[in-house]
Amino acid sequence: MYKKYFFLLVVTLLFLGCAPQEISLNKKEAKDLKAVSILTRDSEQIDIKYINKKDFFASHEEKNDKWHYYIYLKPDEYTIDVHYVHSANYSAKYTFKLNTLAFHTYEFKHKFIGNNTKIWIEDLNTSEEVGYIIESQNEPITSNTKLNNSNYFKYDISQNYGWIIDHYDNKELNIKRNGKYIHEKYSINIRVDDIQDFTSKKDFLYYAGNKKLNQYDEKLYDILEEEIELFDGFGDHCAYHYFLAFDNKDKYAHLMLNKKKMVKRFDIICTHPLNSNIEIFYSFRYNYFKNHEDSDFKEKAKEYFKNISFDL
Numbered sequence: 001m002y003k004k005y006f007f008l009l010v011v012t013l014l015f016l017g018c019a020p021q022e023i024s025l026n027k028k029e030a031k032d033l034k035a036v037s038i039l040t041r042d043s044e045q046i047d048i049k050y051i052n053k054k055d056f057f058a059s060h061e062e063k064n065d066k067w068h069y070y071i072y073l074k075p076d077e078y079t080i081d082v083h084y085v086h087s088a089n090y091s092a093k094y095t096f097k098l099n100t101l102a103f104h105t106y107e108f109k110h111k112f113i114g115n116n117t118k119i120w121i122e123d124l125n126t127s128e129e130v131g132y133i134i135e136s137q138n139e140p141i142t143s144n145t146k147l148n149n150s151n152y153f154k155y156d157i158s159q160n161y162g163w164i165i166d167h168y169d170n171k172e173l174n175i176k177r178n179g180k181y182i183h184e185k186y187s188i189n190i191r192v193d194d195i196q197d198f199t200s201k202k203d204f205l206y207y208a209g210n211k212k213l214n215q216y217d218e219k220l221y222d223i224l225e226e227e228i229e230l231f232d233g234f235g236d237h238c239a240y241h242y243f244l245a246f247d248n249k250d251k252y253a254h255l256m257l258n259k260k261k262m263v264k265r266f267d268i269i270c271t272h273p274l275n276s277n278i279e280i281f282y283s284f285r286y287n288y289f290k291n292h293e294d295s296d297f298k299e300k301a302k303e304y305f306k307n308i309s310f311d312l
Contacts, residue, residue: 023073024056030072037100039071039080041108046119048108049081075102079134084110084117092117092138098131106130113140116164120144139165147173152192152272153280156307160188183261184288188304195271195279198237205230208239208269221245221263231268238270242298247287263287264294266301273310282308 030036041048048071050056059070077099084092098121100106105124110117118140121131133139134149141163147155150170157163157175163186166174172191179185198204209228225244232238247261264286272278284301286294294300 023051023054024058025072025074026057027059027061027072033074035075035102037073037075037102038105039073039100039108040069040105043084043110044069045084045086046108046110047083047085049083051081052079053081073100075100080131082108082119084119086117092119093136094119094133094139095135096121096131097134113142116140118142133168135169136165137167139168141165141175152278152310153190154309154311155190156309159304159307179286179288179292179294181289181292184292185286187283187285189281189283189285190308191281192272193279193281195277197276198271201230201237204237204271205239209241220249221247231270234268234270234273237276238268241265241267241269260290261287262290262293264297266298268305280308 025033025036039048048056048058051071051073056071059072061068061070077097080096080098082094082096086092098106103125107122107124108119109122110119112118116138120129122128123130129144132146132148139145141157141160143158143161145157145165147157147168149168150173152171155173160175160177163175163177166176166187168174171193172189174187174189176185176187196207198207205228221243223243223245225242227240227242229240230238231240242265244262244264247263249261266284268280268282270280270282272280282305284297284304286297288294
């Protein structure tokens, strides 16, 4: 009988030893440890989803007749996922890296920029902005925005204030903005992918034209103009694809407005200057109605492409 209880005790201890540890501390644990870091927020609409991709324990405490939200952590480096929910149709999503210090309190702050929400972290002990964003969705671009997460490229956003980061991570950047007229939109996509080796410019142009840049559903576009050529000024293996077309996807414009939407795209694909086994894909896209055409589209596409650099 004693052997049975001993066996159960051993199994229980092993289970407790292997069980995952809570990422955050409760109030009593924080009081006992004393040297803790605290996370809080300036609005209930800021939803701290995960810390190090795990659930956590948060405390709700009453101070000065107000309820406050606290997360107690041991001082360390953390990855923190945060959402700001405006409505059922829109939310901003951020992933931060943050190194916390003992006895410091860090507050997630927000402000509205147009219809979008900027979120950052402030160290309340020093009143300084801390941490950095490694991924985001629906992030408004301002003079303080930093895109420093990618291991493959950098993008100078100084010409893109007023744009929105649709998505950003280590391998991809999507940004967008509205134009002056209704249903007029610009977007830029930059991404990296693996690529095969090429022995000649001709082989690369064939790859770019037939296997990468020229893949679109002809049912969705009525092509009016198209060009596929080598792109000068960026090494041997670089090509561009341009097309102008009627955009058949926008059924609202066709049915409700009785208008046909136009689309222009200028795509560039190159081998990465520091690694020939990686491709850089860049796409500048413009949607508009026919009478509102941007005559400088190609020049803008080339200028925005110059904002990509590889001095990592």
